[in-house]
Amino acid sequence: MLFVRGRLINILGSALKCKPRIYLDQSQCRAVVHLPNSFISKAFFSNNAKPTEPIKTPLTNLIGKDASQQKKEQDDEEEAKRTREASWRTMKYTLIIFGVSITCLGAYLVVELGKPTVSEDGTILRDEFTHLPMWKQYIYRFLREVDYYKRLIKEPSREKLLPDVMKYPYYQPPYTLVLELTDVLVHPDWTYKTGWRFKKRPGIEHFLDSLNGVYEIVIYTAEQGMTVFPIIEALDPKNIIAYKLVRDATHFVDGHHVKNLDKLNRDLTKVIVVDWNLDNVKFHPENVFYINRWIGNDDDTTLVDLAAFLRTIAQSEIEDVREVLKYYSSFEDPLATFREKQKLLIEQQEAEREARSATHPPPVKRWTPSFFSKPPF
Numbered sequence: 001m002l003f004v005r006g007r008l009i010n011i012l013g014s015a016l017k018c019k020p021r022i023y024l025d026q027s028q029c030r031a032v033v034h035l036p037n038s039f040i041s042k043a044f045f046s047n048n049a050k051p052t053e054p055i056k057t058p059l060t061n062l063i064g065k066d067a068s069q070q071k072k073e074q075d076d077e078e079e080a081k082r083t084r085e086a087s088w089r090t091m092k093y094t095l096i097i098f099g100v101s102i103t104c105l106g107a108y109l110v111v112e113l114g115k116p117t118v119s120e121d122g123t124i125l126r127d128e129f130t131h132l133p134m135w136k137q138y139i140y141r142f143l144r145e146v147d148y149y150k151r152l153i154k155e156p157s158r159e160k161l162l163p164d165v166m167k168y169p170y171y172q173p174p175y176t177l178v179l180e181l182t183d184v185l186v187h188p189d190w191t192y193k194t195g196w197r198f199k200k201r202p203g204i205e206h207f208l209d210s211l212n213g214v215y216e217i218v219i220y221t222a223e224q225g226m227t228v229f230p231i232i233e234a235l236d237p238k239n240i241i242a243y244k245l246v247r248d249a250t251h252f253v254d255g256h257h258v259k260n261l262d263k264l265n266r267d268l269t270k271v272i273v274v275d276w277n278l279d280n281v282k283f284h285p286e287n288v289f290y291i292n293r294w295i296g297n298d299d300d301t302t303l304v305d306l307a308a309f310l311r312t313i314a315q316s317e318i319e320d321v322r323e324v325l326k327y328y329s330s331f332e333d334p335l336a337t338f339r340e341k342q343k344l345l346i347e348q349q350e351a352e353r354e355a356r357s358a359t360h361p362p363p364v365k366r367w368t369p370s371f372f373s374k375p376p377f
Contacts, residue, residue, distance in 0.1 A: 114138030
């Protein structure tokens with residue numbers, strides 16, 4: 001009996017992790033277990049007591065998963081909402097700062113560009129807006145300056161792109177030849193190894209030498225001057241090219257730089273423009289001689305044929321080159337048409353020369369046989 005009692009106390013002590021006491025009530029044939037007060041308070045009245053886990057079944061697992069998924073979705077939605085609110089708050093502050101900056105900048109420009117002109121001695125100079133109220137003066141002067149800079153971007157930088165024609169005793173070529181640089185005289189090429197390079201068109205030395213003194217040669221292009229000037233220096237060591245006009249001399253229209261021949265300060269009846277893009281000279285299409293765009297091939301002979309065409313015009317002393325250019329503009333390839341006509345002209349002149357020789361032999365040929373022939377008997 002004592003053994004059973006000790007055994008029971010050990011089992012309850014290990015299970016309950018305390019030292020219970022067991023009393024035997026022989027009158028009622030029962031055993032009374034006495035537990036320590038600390039165990040009872042900890043087990044039934046402690047806040048740290050762990051709740052019992054519910055019994056898990058497949059249905060409870062499914063319901064638990066749905067509940068956790070819904071909670072996760074709610075958390076994600078709340079996080080996305082907080083992100084949207086933070087983004088909108090950032091954008092709102094950015095727009096406010098941007099608007100304030102633009103307003104301050106606009107006010108500064110109005111004050112700076114709209115202020116009256118002051119002379120060297122500090123006297124305010126009168127202009128057409130002096131009689132207006134002060135705020136109107138600043139606004140109208142500001143608009144005038146904006147219009148000036150707008151025209152500076154759109155229109156050529158000066159009224160006369162070329163100086164006046166030289167008078168006697170200086171020599172002025174009778175015709176002016178305006179050449180595009182890109183894909184007419186040089187072709188740009190770019191590679192990872194070398195970067196940008198410009199290839200010289202075959203026959204350019206012959207072209208410039210043959211027209212020297214006959215034409216006033218002008219380079220007129222929409223390229224930047226920092227690109228054009230070094231190329232021309234390498235291309236023309238003899239300085240045959242008289243003038244170089246770059247982007248600031250063009251007229252900016254509909255996003256395209258156009259060559260305005262009215263600003264050249266030359267008689268347009270004596271001006272020939274050579275270009276592959278007719279949009280570059282759309283203000284004066286009657287002055288354009290169209291040639292094919294050069295793509296960098298080495299077997300190109302366009303400049304040789306072009307030099308022959310231009311020399312023919314100069315030698316013929318054409319009064320208005322626009323008539324000749326208008327005639328050749330009706331052909332798809334004007335230079336090919338000129339070569340064919342030149343060939344026919346040479347054949348015609350050769351035939352006429354042979355016909356004159358047959359009809360009227362030279363005097364030596366008529367005199368020689370009679371000199372050596374025997375007199376008739």
